[in-house]
Amino acid sequence: MLHQLACTLLLFEDDPSIRAMLVAFFSSLGAKVVAMEDGRDAMARIEAAQADLVLLDVIMPYRDGLSILQELRLTNSELPVIMLTEKSGEDDKVTGLEYGADDYMTKPFSPKELLARIRAQLRRSRNPRTAGHPPLILGPLRIDPATREASLPDGSFLPLTKTEFDLLFYLAARPGIVVAHGELLKEVLGYNPEAETKSLVMHIANIRRKLESACPLALTIKAVAGVGYKLVPGKAA
Numbered sequence: 001m002l003h004q005l006a007c008t009l010l011l012f013e014d015d016p017s018i019r020a021m022l023v024a025f026f027s028s029l030g031a032k033v034v035a036m037e038d039g040r041d042a043m044a045r046i047e048a049a050q051a052d053l054v055l056l057d058v059i060m061p062y063r064d065g066l067s068i069l070q071e072l073r074l075t076n077s078e079l080p081v082i083m084l085t086e087k088s089g090e091d092d093k094v095t096g097l098e099y100g101a102d103d104y105m106t107k108p109f110s111p112k113e114l115l116a117r118i119r120a121q122l123r124r125s126r127n128p129r130t131a132g133h134p135p136l137i138l139g140p141l142r143i144d145p146a147t148r149e150a151s152l153p154d155g156s157f158l159p160l161t162k163t164e165f166d167l168l169f170y171l172a173a174r175p176g177i178v179v180a181h182g183e184l185l186k187e188v189l190g191y192n193p194e195a196e197t198k199s200l201v202m203h204i205a206n207i208r209r210k211l212e213s214a215c216p217l218a219l220t221i222k223a224v225a226g227v228g229y230k231l232v233p234g235k236a237a
Contacts, residue, residue, distance in 0.1 A: 002115070005029040007122060010051035012036045012068070013084060014060045018107070022055070025111045039063030043071060046079075053080040053121055055114075056101075058092045066095055073100035077148075077162055080121035082114070097202050100161040103189075104199060120190035124166075136172045139218045139233060143172050158214050163189070164207050167200075171221065171231040180228040204229055 009026055013019040014037050023033045034049045036042075038061040046054065054072075056065040069081060083096040083104040093104050102121050105114050135144040141158075143150045148165050150158040160168065170188050171179060182193030184200060191197065208221045221229050 002029055002112075005031040005115070005118070007052040007118075008032040008034065008050065009053055009055060009118070010034045010036070010046060010049040011055045012039060012042070012060060012065060013055070013057045014038055015057075018084075022111065022114075026115075029115070037061075039065065039068055042068040046072060046076075051079070052125070053082065053118055055082055055084060055118075057084045058096065059086065066092065066099060069096060069099045069101060073161070078125065080125050082117055082121065084109075093198075094202060097161070097163075097199065098206055102163050103197070116192070116195075123190045133169075133173075136169065138172045138175055138231070140215050141172070141219060143169055145169060152214060156214065158210050160207070160210065161203075163203055164210070167203055168207050168231075171229060175231055178224045178228050178230045182228075184228065 005026060009031050011019065011022055011033055013022065013035070016037070019035050019037065023035050026033050034045075034051065036045055040062045042063060056069060058065040065083060069083070072079065072081070077100065081101045083093070083101045085092050085096070085104050085106055087106050093106075096104055102124075103117050105117065133145045135142055135146070137143075140152055141150055142152075148162075150160055150165065150168060152158075166188050167184065170184065181200065185191045185195055185197070186193040189200065204221055204223075211219050211221070217234060219231060219233060222232050223229055
């Protein structure tokens with residue numbers, strides 16, 4: 001028996017069969033589901049719903065999910081968003097994470113797997129792991145959990161998404177130490193450490209690219225094959 005889900009979900013999905021299936025599934029668990037069939041008036045709908053999490057289809061009539069996400073992140077960086085993508089839409093997945101999506105699900109997907117992802121995102125948003133930690137100084141980078149900003153001496157900031165900041169902070173608190181994939185999945189993303197997801201790899205790649213652009217030769221995230229990642233001085237090999 002599945003545990004109850006006490007939250008409000010805002011669903012943008014134009015496929016009527018998928019929309020009906022998700023509404024029935026999550027409503028049966030006690031969640032309030034506000035369902036939309038297209039991207040019209042998306043910002044007004046998001047504000048009105050007061051949702052705990054948004055499920056956002058990429059391809060929809062009137063307005064696509066990526067442009068909605070991009071606008072949303074200009075004013076709200078904390079609302080959890082899971083993108084719903086087509087199997088062939090690899091570029092959409094990468095772009096979605098760059099724009100600030102916390103995760104994505106590829107169609108067709110299991111409602112139970114999506115439920116696990118939703119629970120993980122809700123745990124993260126309700127219990128931020130960086131709360132109360134002092135700033136970290138690593139090389140030229142100052143990572144402040146109070147403001148959730150990573151700044152450089154010239155006053156510029158790394159343009160990190162919520163999930164990217166959490167991953168960078170976790171690695172920065174353990175400089176030079178290899179952190180296992182499973183540990184990052186569990187302690188930062190909130191998933192089962194055995195979870196099958198490529199989103200961690202994509203988030204790390206985005207952070208690495210931003211570090212190389214902002215402070216080349218200073219810091220990078222090194223992959224240790226089959227084990228995990230570590231934050232080290234210098235450029236990736």
